[in-house]
Amino acid sequence: MFSFRLSAAxxxxxxxxxxxxxxxxxxxxxxxxxxxxxxxxxxSEVKPVxxxxxxxxxxxxxxxxxTLLKDNQTDWYQVEARDGQLYISAxxxxxxxxxxxxxxxQIGVMxxxxxxxxxxxxxxxxxxxxxxxxxxxxxxxxxxxxxYGYTTPWWGWTRWEQELDWMAxxxxxxxxxxxxxxxxxxxxxxxxxxxxxxxxSYFSGPAFTPWxxxxxxxxxxxxxxxxxIEKKRQLQKQIMARMxxxxxxxxxxxxxxxxxxxxxxxxxxAKISAMPKWSGFANETYWLDPADPLFAxxxxxxxxxxxxxxxxxxxxxxxxxxxxxxxxxxxQRHQDLAGYGEALYQSLAQSVPDATWVMQxxxxxxxxxxxxxxxxxxxxxxxxxxxxxIHDIGNDRFDVWQKAKGFYNKDWVxxxxxxxxxxxPVYADFDYYKEKVDAALHHADKGNLTGYGVFPEGIHSTSVxxxxxxxxxxxxxxxxxxxxxxxxLKARYGAASPALLSAWNKLYKAVFSTxxxxxxxxxxxxxxxxxFKRPSLDYLRYTGAPGNLVxxxxxxxxxxxxxxxxxxxxxxxxxxxxxxxxxxxxxxxxLQHSMLAYQQGNIEQGDSWRQQAxxxxxxxxxxxxxxxxxxxxxxxxxxxxxxxxxxxALYERNARRQVTSWGGLKLKDYASKAWQGMYADFYLxxxxxxxxxxxxxAQEGKTLDKAxxxxxxxxxxxxxxxxxxxxxxxxxxxxxxxxxxxQALVTASKAPPSNL
Numbered sequence: 001m002f003s004f005r006l007s008a009a010x011x012x013x014x015x016x017x018x019x020x021x022x023x024x025x026x027x028x029x030x031x032x033x034x035x036x037x038x039x040x041x042x043x044s045e046v047k048p049v050x051x052x053x054x055x056x057x058x059x060x061x062x063x064x065x066x067t068l069l070k071d072n073q074t075d076w077y078q079v080e081a082r083d084g085q086l087y088i089s090a091x092x093x094x095x096x097x098x099x100x101x102x103x104x105x106q107i108g109v110m111x112x113x114x115x116x117x118x119x120x121x122x123x124x125x126x127x128x129x130x131x132x133x134x135x136x137x138x139x140x141x142x143x144x145x146x147x148y149g150y151t152t153p154w155w156g157w158t159r160w161e162q163e164l165d166w167m168a169x170x171x172x173x174x175x176x177x178x179x180x181x182x183x184x185x186x187x188x189x190x191x192x193x194x195x196x197x198x199x200x201s202y203f204s205g206p207a208f209t210p211w212x213x214x215x216x217x218x219x220x221x222x223x224x225x226x227x228x229i230e231k232k233r234q235l236q237k238q239i240m241a242r243m244x245x246x247x248x249x250x251x252x253x254x255x256x257x258x259x260x261x262x263x264x265x266x267x268x269x270a271k272i273s274a275m276p277k278w279s280g281f282a283n284e285t286y287w288l289d290p291a292d293p294l295f296a297x298x299x300x301x302x303x304x305x306x307x308x309x310x311x312x313x314x315x316x317x318x319x320x321x322x323x324x325x326x327x328x329x330x331x332q333r334h335q336d337l338a339g340y341g342e343a344l345y346q347s348l349a350q351s352v353p354d355a356t357w358v359m360q361x362x363x364x365x366x367x368x369x370x371x372x373x374x375x376x377x378x379x380x381x382x383x384x385x386x387x388x389x390i391h392d393i394g395n396d397r398f399d400v401w402q403k404a405k406g407f408y409n410k411d412w413v414x415x416x417x418x419x420x421x422x423x424x425p426v427y428a429d430f431d432y433y434k435e436k437v438d439a440a441l442h443h444a445d446k447g448n449l450t451g452y453g454v455f456p457e458g459i460h461s462t463s464v465x466x467x468x469x470x471x472x473x474x475x476x477x478x479x480x481x482x483x484x485x486x487x488x489l490k491a492r493y494g495a496a497s498p499a500l501l502s503a504w505n506k507l508y509k510a511v512f513s514t515x516x517x518x519x520x521x522x523x524x525x526x527x528x529x530x531x532f533k534r535p536s537l538d539y540l541r542y543t544g545a546p547g548n549l550v551x552x553x554x555x556x557x558x559x560x561x562x563x564x565x566x567x568x569x570x571x572x573x574x575x576x577x578x579x580x581x582x583x584x585x586x587x588x589x590x591l592q593h594s595m596l597a598y599q600q601g602n603i604e605q606g607d608s609w610r611q612q613a614x615x616x617x618x619x620x621x622x623x624x625x626x627x628x629x630x631x632x633x634x635x636x637x638x639x640x641x642x643x644x645x646x647x648x649a650l651y652e653r654n655a656r657r658q659v660t661s662w663g664g665l666k667l668k669d670y671a672s673k674a675w676q677g678m679y680a681d682f683y684l685x686x687x688x689x690x691x692x693x694x695x696x697x698a699q700e701g702k703t704l705d706k707a708x709x710x711x712x713x714x715x716x717x718x719x720x721x722x723x724x725x726x727x728x729x730x731x732x733x734x735x736x737x738x739x740x741x742x743q744a745l746v747t748a749s750k751a752p753p754s755n756l
Contacts, residue, residue: 048245049097052165056112057119064088066096075173078132079103084124093247095135098171098474102133108490112169113463115573115628118492133474136441139174139451140473141251141391141413142167145317145360148178149210149658150422150458150671154637154651156231157238164242170470174413174451176317177243177250180236182209182229184253184305189260191301198262206641207654208663214322215258215285216278220663221654227643233309240310251358251391252306254316254348255299257287270294273327280665287320287327290343299347307352315389316348317358325370334378342382349387357383361390361412365398376404385409385448393417393455395436396429396516406447414440415453418465420520421671422458422659425528426581427547428465429515430481430508434472441476458671460628464488464512481508493568499558500566506555507578510548519545527669530588531617531683534668534713535690537706540595545585552582553743560740572735576627579739580620580674586746587616591687598694599704606698610691612749614684618729619742621679625731631677632728634659653721661717668717676728682720689716 046066053061067089077090077099088103090096104110104121111118152160167175182203189199204212205221206228212218243250263286264272271289278285288295303316320326320340328336348357364371371379380388390412392401401407401414416433440446452473454466467488471479485504489496520528522542527533530542559575590613597606624630638655642648657663659671660682672678689712697704732738 046093046096048242049093049100049168052097052168053100055161055165056110056117056169057121061121063123063125064100066100068093068096074135074138075171076132076134078130079128080130081125081128083127086125086128092173093245094140094168094171094173097168097246098470099133101169102471102474103128105491106487108487108494111488111491111570112166113467113492113570114166114460115463116570118494118568118570120494135171135474136437136476137413137450137452137473139249139389139413139453140171140470141174141176141415141451141453141455142170142172143176143178144393144417144455144457145176145178145210145214145319146457147176147210147422147459149207151460152179153206153209153654154634154641155235156641157235160235160239161242164239164246167248168246170466171473172470173246173248174315174453175243175248175250176455177236177239177252178210178213178317179239180232180234180310181213181253181306182224183233184302184309186229187305188255188298188302192263192298193266194260194262198260202260205654206651207638207658211278213253214319215256215275215287215324216322217281217663218260218283218285220281221657223650225647225650227647228641231641236310244311249314251315251317252310252313254306254318254357255295255302256318256320256344257290257295259286259288259298261286263288267294275324275327278323278664279667281663285324287324289327290320290340290347295343296347296350300351303348303351312352313355315356315358316352317360318344318348319360319363320344321363321367322360323363323366325367334374337375337378338381341379345383345387356387356389356411358389358391361392361400361407362394364400364404365394368398368400373404376400377408380408380410383410386411389413389451391415391453391455393453395440396432401440401447401449402443402445405445406443406449409447411448411450413451413453414449415455416469417455417457418469419456419458419461420517421526422461423520423526423528423532423670423672424458424461424674425517425520425545426462426511426578427514427517428462428468428512430465430468430479430484430512432513432515433469434476434479437472438476493566493571495566497562497566499562500571503555503558503562506551506558510552510555511578511581514546517546519543524666525669526667527672528674529584530591531584531679531687532669532672532674534710534717535687536710537595537599537704540592540599542588542592544588549582549585552578553746556582556739557743560736560743567736573627575739576623576735579742580624583616583620583742583746584674586749587613587620590616590749594691595694598691598698601698601701603695603698606691606695609749612745613687616742616745616749617679617684619738619745621676621684622729622732623735623738623742624674624679625676625728626735627676629673630675630728631659631673631681632725634673634675635725656721660720661714677725680729681726686713686716689713 046068049066064086069089069091071091073091075092075095077095079099080087088096088100090099109120200223201219203222203224204217204219208220271292273287274284275287326340345357348355364376388410390407390410392412393415394417396416440449454469486496489500489504525533530539556579590609594606594609597609635652635655638651639648642651659673661668662670693709694704
């Protein structure tokens with residue numbers, strides 16, 4: 001951390017019941033109770049942070065004292081411990097919570113993650129000299145719009161409260177808040193004359209609402225029940241209230257132009273375009289031109305309805321062209337784009353003049369064939385610089401901001417997605433994150449870089465990556481990986497022995513030096529591993545996974561060999577996760593060699609590789625049964641969200657469809673998961689079908705009919721959606737023994753380690 005003395009000017013307005021005073025020189029003075037009305041008021045201001053730590057700790061924390069010092073500086077916090085007491089002060093509540101959490105992690109007494117918490121708060125804190133840390137960014141953003149489909153569709157308040165606490169602990173102050181908006185859309189469309197029968201076929205199902213909102217799809221796996229809409233309405237009110245308690249400034253939705261098809265009949269004179277079909281879907285969506293007078297009316301009414309329900313906000317997300325190309329004329333392309341940008345901004349400014357339009361910069365990278373630099377500049381040209389904020393979410397894939405010169409003076413947020421589709425291979429690149437952030441901060445063309453964000457499409461994977469990425473927002477290049485890892489391990493496991501550190505340094509080189517997981521979108525086919533992809537002979541060319549599998553296997557052998565007294569609950573969790581990641585890569589190689597053997601007519605060898613792959617698949621499936629999520633838990637959460645058996649069936653189908661065939665022609669396996677149940681009940685039988693077809697062709701001396709097999713697989717996937725799930729495999733009683741057994745199976749398989 002960085003050390004600074006608190007200046008007298010920075011002391012600002014003191015807002016806590018017990019605080020560190022300020023001398024004229026800014027040096028800390030003795031703590032004393034404050035008996036004024038201001039202090040009584042201030043105790044309620046820091047109460048959300050105290051409540052947070054007491055919720056997480058499961059007890060009161062009387063020896064931790066919080067102070068809020070209001071000023072207009074970029075967020076900062078300072079920490080000091082003396083006489084057994086811990087004193088944390090900051091100028092924002094999220095800085096206060098992050099600063100407290102960071103210090104408690106540093107001394108190894110608190111770790112909060114999606115997989116579980118470790119809390120070991122001391123009765124007395126060792127003395128620690130006053131230290132101050134400032135954030136490198138004004139905004140610290142979190143969440144991707146897609147996470148509301150891939151992760152949160154079945155969440156209630158209990159789970160959301162945990163996530164909001166996690167956000168505060170990690171310093172988030174600019175979260176993307178997308179729940180509850182279907183209640184507004186439903187009101188809006190009814191007011192404009194869309195009847196309920198049309199709405200029933202318009203809204204997509206619960207697991208697909210984000211892509212409905214972005215105008216990519218409509219009516220997919222619907223309907224969207226009123227019961228679901230109402231639950232999310234009430235939930236969003238709770239979410240927004242807690243965000244307000246923490247002083248967060250959420251990003252909420254606005255109208256971007258997509259309308260129900262019935263609008264073409266209701267408003268025949270309006271300029272409504274059928275947009276290009278998205279990602280292989282059969283149906284188009286409909287977009288109302290922002291220059292049409294009707295656009296401003298619809299946009300204004302949406303904001304009015306939203307603000308009445310949830311309160312007026314500062315930041316409104318308005319994505320008109322997310323993976324959807326704007327309709328432009330060939331001879332006036334840039335004029336059209338400039339007009340769209342201006343009209344979209346004005347549609348928001350008419351209702352909330354002080355609001356900031358937020359848009360994702362993803363389209364500039366994903367559709368870069370359309371968005372050349374002149375097109376980007378034209379689209380942004382007529383929007384006031386301080387009224388637009390671009391969430392440049394994809395810096396683990398694209399470097400748009402450098403080419404676009406920091407987005408031509410618009411405010412923007414530098415960020416990473418990391419997780420795509422909620423899929424969960426274990427990977428990250430610590431050095432890449434800190435180096436990219438440092439480069440952006442010091443680049444001549446950074447423009448108005450004001451924020452930093454972590455924008456996962458789904459969560460519950462590789463939580464260590466998110467601990468590190470949010471630390472970068474405060475520590476930047478000062479985040480020394482080896483030191484950081486040692487603090488992280490002490491906080492998470494309770495200790496960091498030389499053997500544990502040695503294994504984790506190998507993990508750092510093997511899997512945490514990978515900026516993007518290329519296999520998950522290999523040649524346009526989704527699926528984090530080959531096992532997760534719909535089988536095809538095309539995968540004989542599959543190039544395998546990044547990282548160092550040999551080093552990963554070595555690290556895992558070292559972790560398995562740790563003595564009993566080092567085998568903490570969270571270490572076991574991480575070891576299981578890392579093991580299934582490694583073993584699945586070995587399975588991938590066996591799948592390739594099975595296909596090749598059958599293709600070459602070597603049935604005996606194909607059978608051998610296939611059986612070895614099957615044994616590993618079933619072994620992994622059993623091993624991961626105790627992890628945070630399984631296919632059964634995902635389905636159970638969906639069914640439990642329903643109020644009737646009919647809704648439970650609808651929600652289950654949504655849940656199962658999303659993690660398998662998804663929809664359209666291109667998105668199959670995009671949200672595939674490394675979950676128990678998926679290995680044994682979906683991936684394995686699907687590959688068995690492929691191998692059966694290959695084996696039969698080899699026996700008959702025929703060439704495999706690839707088209708026929710493809711159709712057979714499609715039919716099998718469709719039937720699986722409505723097939724009852726078998727009971728989950730029983731988790732091994734001793735995970736360490738089971739992992740050692742899997743490692744022995746890998747060694748015995750003798751599959752060539754190189755890619756074909």
